[in-house]
Amino acid sequence: MRDPNRLQEMEVFLAVVDEGSFSAAALARQMTPSAVSKMMTRLEQRLGIPLMRRTTRQIRLTDEGMSFARSARGVLAALDQAEREVGRGPVAGIVRIATSAAYANHILAPILPGLLQRHPELEIELVIGDGLVDMGGQPIDLAVRAGPLPNSAMIARSLGTSEVITVRAPDTVEGSVGFAYARRDPIWREASSRVRATDGNTIAALALHGNGSARVGNFVVREELASGRLERVSGGAAREEFHVLYLGKAAALPARVLAVVEHLVREGRVDR
Template sequence: MVRIETNRSGEMEVFVRVVELGGFSPAARASRMTPSAVSKLIARLETRLGARLLNRSTRRFILTPEGCAFYERATRILADIEDAERAAGLGEQPAGRVRVSTSASYATHILAPALPAFLALHPGVTLDVVQTDTVVDLLAERMDVAIRAGPLKSSSLVARKLGETALTIVAAPSYLERCGEPRTIADLERHNRLGFGYVRAVDGWPLRDEGEVTVVPATGRVQVSDGEGLRQLALAGVGLARLAAFTIRADIAAGRLVPVLEHLNPGDREAFHAVYVGQGGPLPSRVRALLDFLAERGRMS
């Protein structure tokens, strides 16, 4: 019986191009194939795997759950092949694109100042930084690394801790001149308490009074989707905000923001982690290079 050899890595590469370029035609151009040849290759791949990878319509396609899983594994395998070839020929210099999901606060105050050093250290690596405070699905969004604040839920993700930060209620001097400074928990009822427009692990401001912690809802007239937006509103004198210390340290030193109710601060701290899909296998050198750099230069306090 004649055995037909299958170029599995070649099939994976074409499939990954279809997903990342958004269609058969652009993948065909990138692969120097015809669209019909790409379509037939994907059909053969699905037949061999015994699973549908793409749900197709006349104008677009959607990855099936099996397609998402195969895409994630295929990209890792192709990255490992690239790393192996680079290690053999070039001394394993990290290269390629790393997609990072991070909050605007971390990107502004920690990541951006450190990036020049990382890019100089790894000239072959390019970064695609997506700013959002929303917890994204790394596989569905095709992210290599996500920076997350707060307690981590149990999952298959691997985490590296980047430190932790205190939290402080602050206001602009202009707001305090207009509305007065709160001295007690009861005083907060007459203040505009700026908060986030999504549910957080602690959905409110914990304050300790006479040994007991009370969580005060941040139910002001403005809700925002990220911490940096909250900081900008506080700087503009819109209201009170409870913010991470690493984002407002310079503002407090310059007098742009003033801490309030510090005598009621319970001293809780928010942890930050870099999370990634590990699954026990080796990481691509480009991802490992970024994680090692963040562990050293991307920490906060």
């Protein structure tokens, strides 16, 4: 049977390394300096090598001590990870994400393969639409939304800021393409459009095919601008924040949901 005090010895040894003295480590660990000293002596005797050189002023690690410190940190980090995974459960099951077609097509679709390869038992279900979703009343785990945040119990993590620009095809009819409903953010308020749609991705497609100029997020038309299929109309640029929203604290999220949140925050920004 392994000695249960070995983990404690590692923790106290690292406290000595981090704090720089037995007395400071004792204070951090709520022990007496003599108890710390005895534990370090016992550790060195069991290993059969000196881990540190003690002087009246400071403690210096030996080469073996530095190597053991690195290994000990790895062992304790692995233990913490194991406990977190057991506490939250496996990254498995369905995560339902409410998001716009623009974000789903241009940001989410390219970054999903990495997430799915890392977690083979994870499933993603997308609920597409530009309108707000009542997360408390529907089986939605996460929502990706642009613009001002509603006052609610939802927690928000930033996905960056998108530039909103006006674009048009080189040969386009007069007039504009816009939303078929009133957007909350005033940056979208403009004169009535001849052609209207309920989502930004369709508006971009309508502009691409010459149905009029349109205000869109830059990330939605980045490739079309680079190829010359769309051109930017001068003036009128604005910025719009994107967030991933969820109910409750991150520490209480199921592992499957937290894994998706962290992936979106890391890889799913709109301002890359």
